[in-house]
Amino acid sequence: MVSFEPSEEQQMLVAAVEKYASSDLRTASHEAEENRELPKKLVGKGWELGVLQASIPEAYGGFGEHSAVTGALAVEELACGDLAGALAVMAPSLFAIPILLAGSEEQKKAYLPKVIEGAWNPYTAALIEYAFDFDVNDLQTHAELNNGEYVLNGEKAFVPFAIDADVILIYAKCDGRTQGFIIPKNAAGLIVDGEREKLMGLNALPLYRLKLENVKIAASNRLGGTLGHDFEPVLASMRIASASAALGVARAAFEYSRDYAREREAFGVKIAQKQAVAFMLAEMRTEIEAMRLLTWEAAWKLDQGKEDAFTEAYLASTGAADMVMAVTDRAVQILGGHGYIRENLVEMWMRNGRGFAALTGLAIV
Secondary structure, three states: OOOOOOOHHHHHHHHHHHHHHHHHHHHHHHHHHHHOOOOHHHHHHHHOOOOOHHHOOHHHOOOOOOOHHHHHHHHHHHHHHOHHHHHHHOHHHHHHHHHHHHOOHHHHHHHHHHHHOOOOOOOEEEOOOOOOOOOOOOOOOEEEEEOOEEEEEEEEEEEEOOOOOOEEEEEEEEOOEEEEEEEEOOOOOEEEOOOOOOOOOOOOOOEEEEEEEEEEEEHHHEOOOOOOOOOHHHHHHHHHHHHHHHHHHHHHHHHHHHHHHHHOEEOOEEHHHOHHHHHHHHHHHHHHHHHHHHHHHHHHHHHHOOOOHHHHHHHHHHHHHHHHHHHHHHHHHHHHHHHHOOOOHHHHHHHHHHHHHHOOOOOOO
8 A cells, every 4th residue: 555644754844845935935926026036045045955955865965865755745845835936946956866866976976966065056957949849758959979079969948047057967869869968068069048038937037048059078978977878767757846846836826716715705705605616616626636646656656666657757747737727727717807916926826837838847856
């Protein structure tokens, strides 16, 4: 029998993350969205919670063991506070977790301690491509081996903190499969667009495009070493993180609209007592709980090394993308005209929720 009862350590971590998310991220989210900037102290405080550090073994400078379930719990709480803030705090995971999961021993020893020891630094990764037919398993960015070096060409979009990162993990098609390459910012031919992406949501998170024009790196910079790595565990971890973040956004919208419905009166009664509103709230809660169980199951199977973990992770991410859009849309409906006002957070959550269909690669657990 499978139990999803969090351990004592997980409960302590979740409690600390929830306090930070509700007291710090949530209260700063509206202003950060409007100003298109997250306060550095806010991100630094989230980093000090040690979510990533607790996923890295002591041998590489951390103080725990990697667990997709623990990561899923933490990401949901962070995203319930604010999605942009959550993705910012966890941005170094985009670089560190793939190295932990798929890197060579030399890469783990060389990079992991640098990432997690000390203050937050903008380590990041680039997976998404700006293409209508974007497929993580059939990237347009490609890498070819030439005279002992890999030569990379292509373009990437939605890369967090790319302009400030000293090193970026960039994914490319190599020998017919998706592979990661560790590329320093000063590599010749790596061009980061100085203008930030302009999106419907996530305006507080700095996202950039970058180009690779005959970027040459040593064969040892291929993730996993010269023989490469299996991309499936990395992708599954990304999808579980995306589903967990969607759960957080959906939960925030549900709780906000539920509390509003309990207080708002129309024709002498609370609108929560009206059948149409009550049914919407019930459906929202049901969909959230169903997707949470699917996401936790996928995370558990990934931790246990189950063969169907990758399928479960895909189902969780696609299901959660649909769920968060439906839940946030209903939250706006429940608030009526107030839901369309910028000062109410539900409209931001709906805008953020719409992006999950394209956000794979912005979070990893």
